[in-house]
Amino acid sequence: MRYRRYGRTDLNLSVFSLGTMRALTDEETFRQTFQRAIASGINHIETANGYGASEDYLGRALQTVDSDVRARLTVTTKIPPTPDAAAFERQLTRSLQRLQTDTIDCVALHGINTWEHLHWALAYNLPRLAAARADGRVRHVGFSTHAPLDVVLAAIASDAFAFVELHYYLLFQRQAEAIARAWERDLGIFIISPADKGGQLFFPSEALRAVCAPSAPLTLNYRFLLSDPRITTLSCGPATPVELDLPLLVADADGPLDHAEQTAIARLDAQLDAKLGSDRCRQCYQCLPCPESIHIPEVLRLRNLAVGCDLQAFGTYRYGMFERAGHWFPGRRGDRCTDCGDCLPRCPERLDIPALLRDAHNRLSGPRRRRLWE
Known part of the structure; x- marks a missing residue:
């Protein structure tokens, strides 16, 4: 130790x-x-x-x-x-x-x-x-x-x-x-x-x-x-x-x-690039604030991990906490998107954020959860 x-x-x-x-x-x-x-x-x-x-x-x-x-x-x-x-x-x-x-x-x-x-x-x-x-x-x-x-x-x-x-x-x-x-x-x-x-x-x-x-x-x-x-x-x-x-x-x-x-960490980053391609969210957070209070970067991070690393269970576990854990895990689910387009000009990756939010919701929606110790 x-x-x-x-x-x-x-x-x-x-x-x-x-x-x-x-x-x-x-x-x-x-x-x-x-x-x-x-x-x-x-x-x-x-x-x-x-x-x-x-x-x-x-x-x-x-x-x-x-x-x-x-x-x-x-x-x-x-x-x-x-x-x-x-x-x-x-x-x-x-x-x-x-x-x-x-x-x-x-x-x-x-x-x-x-x-x-x-x-x-x-x-x-x-x-x-x-x-x-x-x-x-x-x-x-x-x-x-x-x-x-x-x-x-x-x-x-x-x-x-x-x-x-x-x-x-x-x-x-x-x-x-x-x-x-x-x-x-x-x-x-x-x-x-x-x-x-x-x-x-x-x-x-x-x-x-x-x-x-x-x-x-x-x-x-x-x-x-x-x-x-x-x-x-x-x-x-x-x-x-x-x-x-x-x-x-x-x-x-x-x-x-x-x-x-070091090689494994570099390989992980390369795999995320390979699996996600031009849909990879780079977590710059410039898309916030969202008029519908969707936590866009976190929703897309969970999608990154589900698609890029097959961490589907983890993504479902965390995604299920949106709208259930208050300030411990703030933000609303991806299906709350209204296609207002407010986020689009602010994304340096030019991601189709509304489409990715819907895709994340379809992939990750599951049982709603509370925090572990509650």
Whole structure:
């Protein structure tokens, strides 16, 4: 296991963190997963007050380790931003009680996903967290985000946070500028859900397996992220202890990408070009805003992956969340297009966006979904 400095917190975290969103089948499985993780050198555990019984389970699990081990662990919990400062204070108190601790190492404002959330965080929640830091209940404050890039950049530029948790993967690099700005301002950088949101890479298609060979797709994604020294830690969210096997295989492989890995990544890009041809969306986002609030780039990214990498199941899984997950996954489905043509002159690739949106809907529409922990 390798360890890296978590930005201005000066904490040294393992390059893999134990995320607890999925480890909620039962408390005994949670305890076994927790024990295997810390025995393997993972020293950062992340939970949230919205993850069911996760804080309770973690609080009890922490009581089972001796004081020396506990002193080496860093615990992060997440609390959503709210304009109700008193409610936020009550939730912080509840998290302390559930975790059975007087001090939480890191508190992240959970889901600064809109401009309104950022305003709530700065105006109402950060003063409470400043008081909690002053009296010793909280050590470090950061934020998690599923927001558009401009909101993430503004949150980073506020200099109000010591770390950021965000989405950034081999198959989704929209937040590259946020990574650069966070690094410049010495924020710890925590990558959320590289296995699941990164493409459900624990269930890769045969086409993706072939193009990523000799690496497994998930391994290549982990290596893409670990090779970037700006990134502190990656979340692995195992539901059972055995799901730690793959991340632990590369937990000490944090050097530069080797020739075979670089070749596989170049081959992946070439395959997307070959399969999609002139229909490939390059994710410039110039088509937004859409008058019908369709998240055109994300709909077309999911189509890119379905057509180019045969990630049909992943595309259907994510597409089914449109109009069901609120600010966590904003935007409307492709079939909401009215052929207004507003996006067409703004697309540098001259894509027939309305036709591609309909095609994406036909390919990807399936069961409607909510977020996993709901």
